[in-house]
Amino acid sequence: MNKNNKQDIKSLKKSIKEDHKNYVDGKIDEMFENPVQKLYSFRSSKKLKFYDYFIVAGLVLVSIGISFLISIYGFKNINKTEWVSAGFTIFTLLAAIVTGWVKNNYVAKFFNDKRRRYQTTLSTEEGFMRRIIKILLLTFLTLLVITIIFIFTLK
Secondary structure (H helix, E strand, C coil), rough: CCHHHHHHHHHHHHHHHHHHHHHHHHHHHCCCCCCHHHHHHHHHCCCCHHHHHHHHHHHHHHHHEEEEEHHHHHHCCHHHHHHCCCCHHHHHHHHHHHHHHHHHHHHHHHHHHHHCCCCCCCCHHHHHHHHHHHHHHHHHHHHHHHHHHHHHCCC
């Protein structure tokens, strides 16, 4: 390669980097055009609503009911209930982790930069994903307590 080609490649990389920086700065400026309204809608979309607690209670009751049915009819032993409920507990935790990963990828695509994946976009979609993660983590904690109770009582 001659020196002229190296300079062309260097200037091309520099212009691509500058265009990317301008693109990301434009996205950030667009995000903060109306900060009060964006922040209000983001906070209201990530806040747990009254019916979300019913969703948590329903998920817990359904998973405990299914764990009893599986242990009674599947394993023919009610002492296996704690293992099935522990499986549901781990599944709920993994679902919360995967949802967080999806949210981080959404934010990384929004900023077109992997390093900013933990920054908030103040969008209602991200707030809704955070609310789903809260529901799943609350379900996980409730199932964890119930599973620990099952371990010590069903012997």
